[in-house]
Amino acid sequence: MSVTTTGIMLERLSDKLSHIARSLSGRAAISEKNVTDAVEEIKLALLEADVNVRVVRRFVNRTLEDATGEAVLKSVAPGQQFVKIVHDRLVSFLGDERQDLVLKGPDTQSVILLLGLQGSGKTTTAAKLAKRLQAEGRRPLLVAADLVRPAAIDQLVTLGGQIGVDVFRDPAAKDPVSVVKQALSHARKNQFNVVLIDSAGRMQADSALMDEIVRVRKVADPDETLLVADSMTGQSAVDVAKAFDEAVDLSGVILTKFDSDTRGGAALSLKSITGKPIKFIGVGEKLTDLDPFYPERIASRILGMGDVVSLVEKAQETITQDEAEALQAKMAKAAFTLEDYLDQFTRVRKMGSLESIMEMIPGMKGRISEEDIDEAGMKYEEAIILSMTVQERRNHRIIGPPRRKRIAHGSGTSVHEVNKLLKKFEKMRLMMKKMTKNKKYQAQVMSQLGG
Numbered sequence: 001m002s003v004t005t006t007g008i009m010l011e012r013l014s015d016k017l018s019h020i021a022r023s024l025s026g027r028a029a030i031s032e033k034n035v036t037d038a039v040e041e042i043k044l045a046l047l048e049a050d051v052n053v054r055v056v057r058r059f060v061n062r063t064l065e066d067a068t069g070e071a072v073l074k075s076v077a078p079g080q081q082f083v084k085i086v087h088d089r090l091v092s093f094l095g096d097e098r099q100d101l102v103l104k105g106p107d108t109q110s111v112i113l114l115l116g117l118q119g120s121g122k123t124t125t126a127a128k129l130a131k132r133l134q135a136e137g138r139r140p141l142l143v144a145a146d147l148v149r150p151a152a153i154d155q156l157v158t159l160g161g162q163i164g165v166d167v168f169r170d171p172a173a174k175d176p177v178s179v180v181k182q183a184l185s186h187a188r189k190n191q192f193n194v195v196l197i198d199s200a201g202r203m204q205a206d207s208a209l210m211d212e213i214v215r216v217r218k219v220a221d222p223d224e225t226l227l228v229a230d231s232m233t234g235q236s237a238v239d240v241a242k243a244f245d246e247a248v249d250l251s252g253v254i255l256t257k258f259d260s261d262t263r264g265g266a267a268l269s270l271k272s273i274t275g276k277p278i279k280f281i282g283v284g285e286k287l288t289d290l291d292p293f294y295p296e297r298i299a300s301r302i303l304g305m306g307d308v309v310s311l312v313e314k315a316q317e318t319i320t321q322d323e324a325e326a327l328q329a330k331m332a333k334a335a336f337t338l339e340d341y342l343d344q345f346t347r348v349r350k351m352g353s354l355e356s357i358m359e360m361i362p363g364m365k366g367r368i369s370e371e372d373i374d375e376a377g378m379k380y381e382e383a384i385i386l387s388m389t390v391q392e393r394r395n396h397r398i399i400g401p402p403r404r405k406r407i408a409h410g411s412g413t414s415v416h417e418v419n420k421l422l423k424k425f426e427k428m429r430l431m432m433k434k435m436t437k438n439k440k441y442q443a444q445v446m447s448q449l450g451g
């Protein structure tokens with residue numbers, strides 16, 4: 001999907017949230033006050049983005065609940081854990097899983113009814129959906145059931161022509177109910193398996209027009225009753241959704257004009273207030289500009305993509321405090337073995353670099369130099385360690401010249417590489433031991449562990 005256009009929409013909210021996230025995630029220790037302050041800032045950012053007040057309150061309460069627990073504050077990377085909590089909350093407010101259209105099998109007739117306020121994008125979206133369904137191998141029929149606006153039928157016929165989809169119309173009809181009835185039987189006779197009904201727009205959800213839509217819905221008996229809502233209208237899109245849902249029981253929402261510079265509030269409030277999923281977003285005027293709505297992606301987008309998302313992923317792999325403490329104790333006693341070292345390779349692979357895993361260990365940040373972590377050499381190192389016996393991994397000093405030769409052979413490396421690894425490992429251990437004896441370092445570690 002067009003990530004850049006979505007970015008425009010949520011830019012301001014995203015800037016704020018990612019700033020907060022970054023300032024917290026850099027810290028090795030955070031207090032309950034840090035969390036409440038950050039949540040307060042997020043609350044303001046959400047309100048400013050026009051998110052429904054009730055939704056904001058819910059969001060704030062749940063985030064505080066999750067983030068002020070021991071598990072977060074006492075974890076090794078509390079800032080990262082916090083970012084992950086905010087991210088997961090956002091995903092859940094946006095609707096968790098992607099929700100696709102729920103249609104009948106291709107041998108049966110499915111019906112999609114599109115409704116919404118005037119100018120929200122119903123007609124355009126009907127054509128976009130028809131194009132999409134056609135690409136999926138369906139045989140769609142567009143139905144011009146907007147008899148209110150004079151040019152509405154022509155508009156749909158033009159759009160249908162552009163994508164090669166038939167449009168059912170009856171210029172003489174006075175009641176959309178009769179158009180829909182005829183269209184359904186026309187579709188049955190001519191093997192169209194998806195009927196898309198474009199209904200008349202209304203200025204507001206007034207009772208006369210609501211009555212009409214209720215009657216249309218009754219004859220159409222749709223599989224999908226989709227509200228087409230303009231995301232630029234923010235809060236009022238949510239109110240409109242509520243009104244339509246009460247009248248006709250929506251199955252989902254399509255948020256249009258997601259490419260415009262809106263504040264993002266509608267997307268964040270809709271699911272939470274109406275309980276109806278956002279199924280698609282309109283991201284432009286072209287008929288290809290319709291994207292499935294992925295809560296996960298939008299949440300990442302709101303949090304500022306790139307670095308924050310990787311932080312979230314890292315947080316899932318972060319070593320626990322117990323593990324860090326055990327490692328710490330081993331380092332102090334110079335009991336850190338090649339076995340422990342090997343153990344880190346799997347983590348490193350998930351996290352990207354040895355440097356980043358070292359940074360997870362309290363006090364290690366900035367103390368390991370580039371040359372100590374030749375990452376290209378990691379593959380060799382792993383192969384070498386794997387060729388050792390368990391005893392050798394636990395005590396590398398027992399590895400004499402004949403064994404070095406065997407290990408080199410077994411790992412497909414050279415004696416030179418084996419020697420290099422053993423020398424480097426010895427150096428690392430000495431450094432760790434020296435470091436852990438340093439009083440200043442100890443104080444730093446204790447504060448980072450919250451002790």
Ligand SMILES: Nc1nc2c(ncn2[C@@H]2O[C@H](COP(=O)(O)OP(=O)(O)OP(=O)(O)O)[C@@H](O)[C@H]2O)c(=O)[nH]1
Nearest residue numbers: 118119120121122123124201256257282283284285
């Ligand atoms: N930028 C952008 N424009 C859109 C999007 N969807 C629709 N539009 C534009 O919004 C305007 C109104 O779209 P229509 O499809 O005619 O809206 P409608 O709900 O059918 O309008 P009425 O039938 O008058 O109630 C058109 O200019 C569309 O091109 C979108 O996702 N992004």
Ligand SMILES: [Mg+2]
Nearest residue numbers: 122123146152
């Ligand atoms: Mg229209």
